Amino acid sequence: xxxxxxxxxxxxxxxxxxxxxxxxxxFGGMSIECYCLRMLSTDSRVMVPIRNAExxxxxxxxxxxxVTESLRRLKANEVAHSGDWKDRYKSxxxxxxxxxxxxxxxxxxxxxxVARRKTLSFRERKMFDxxxxxxxxxxxxxxxxxxxxxxxxxxxxxxxxxxxxxxxED
Numbered sequence: 001x002x003x004x005x006x007x008x009x010x011x012x013x014x015x016x017x018x019x020x021x022x023x024x025x026x027f028g029g030m031s032i033e034c035y036c037l038r039m040l041s042t043d044s045r046v047m048v049p050i051r052n053a054e055x056x057x058x059x060x061x062x063x064x065x066x067v068t069e070s071l072r073r074l075k076a077n078e079v080a081h082s083g084d085w086k087d088r089y090k091s092x093x094x095x096x097x098x099x100x101x102x103x104x105x106x107x108x109x110x111x112x113x114v115a116r117r118k119t120l121s122f123r124e125r126k127m128f129d130x131x132x133x134x135x136x137x138x139x140x141x142x143x144x145x146x147x148x149x150x151x152x153x154x155x156x157x158x159x160x161x162x163x164x165x166x167x168x169e170d
Contacts, residue, residue: 001053001054001058001059001060003019003022003035003053003058003060004019004022005019005020005021005022006018006019007019007060008040008060008061008141009037009058009059009060009061010057010058010059010060010061010062010099010138011037011039011046011048011056011057011058011099012056012057012058012096012097012098012099013096013097013099013130013134014039014041014046014134015039015040015041015133015134015137015138016039016040016041016061016134016137016138016141017037017038017039017040017046018037018038018040019035019036019037020036020037020038020045021035021036022034022035022036022050023036025047032049032051033049033050033051034047034048034049034050035047035048035050035053035058040137040141041133041134041137041147057097057098057099059099061138061141061142062101062138062142063142064142064143066101066102067101067138067139067142067143069102070101070102070104070105070135070139071139071153071157073102073105073109074105074108074109074135074154074157074158075157075160077109077112077113077161085121085124088110088114088124089123089124089127092106092107092110092111092124092127092131093127095107096127096130096131096134101135101138104131104134104135105135107127107128107131108128108131108132108135108154108158111124111127111128111131112128112158112161113161115128116161116162132151132154132155132158133151135150135154136150136151136154137150139154
């Protein structure tokens with residue numbers, strides 16, 4: 001997959017970035033061609049060797065239909081119940097690392113469900129916020145909306161689940 005300067009791409013577990021430059025960088029005496037990315041959420045920069053782009057999971061933004069489906073799933077609150085916090089944290093971390101929009105939605109739904117029952121730990125709260133931010137930035141870019149507007153919509157969806165009775169487990 002070849003990206004161009006100006007392309008907006010998703011960097012797994014970090015969110016939407018823009019390719020600002022493609023250039024040669026010197027690493028330990030070797031010249032390596034890299035994508036120079038700027039993260040939209042934090043304005044920080046990261047360099048990814050072009051030969052590693054696929055391995056780290058750089059991808060184009062989701063298609064509009066995928067974004068619509070992700071929001072539908074978030075509204076429907078569709079995810080399996082979570083186990084103990086260690087397994088849940090590990091599983092959610094792996095989901096975020098994929099950079100897949102559906103996996104990010106699963107993390108949000110899982111942690112929102114836990115948050116309805118108890119206070120999230122610091123690490124899970126940070127992960128919950130990060131997942132919401134990743135989702136908001138991608139939806140905002142795909143749908144040409146403001147991040148604040150999308151973030152408010154995601155928060156409203158999550159808050160609406162708090163009013164619903166808990167689903168019984170089989």
